[in-house]
Amino acid sequence: MRILLTSALAMTLAAMAWHAQAADPERGRSLAGQCRTCHGLNGIAKIPIAPHLAGENRIYIETQLKAFRSGKRQHEMMSVIAKDLSDEEISHLAAWYESIEITATMPE
Template sequence: ADPKAGRQKALQCQTCHGLDGRSKLPEAPNLAGQVETYLAKALKDYKTGARKNDMMSVVAPNLSDADIADLAAYYASIEVEVKRP
């Protein structure tokens, strides 16, 4: 997967998810540093309809498998530091 291509593709995601992966809307989750396989599965499920969401069910079907892999790689690659709770 190509995180650089994913970053390019993420220009379409930034309104809700941000290019930095920090949510810009209360319904949208943070994606920064998320688990890559989890991100890919979420996008695949929105594409197949296994998972439904007003916004994502419209966006995901237009994504190719390569787009999905690249987007997952990009957002997973964003470095995140978790402070001790």
């Protein structure tokens, strides 16, 4: 049982490492042009109802875009945008937004 769990963990980590390498933030940046109207090219939302994407976790962004694409999650604009995105394009977009570093200053 222990060998099985170790093998499963190793395979999962290898898949995660490959997936992280396969995602290209620069390709995502070029794809983000279609997102800029609402989310901004830099991931800072331009309209009050759109979330900021800058610095957001890649897995979260990928999960949400795939949910919009499949119809599991519905939104009149996002469902249309996501329906034509490939898994690879989603990964690139997610890598781009995750690569943006955000800092916050707490009030004193």
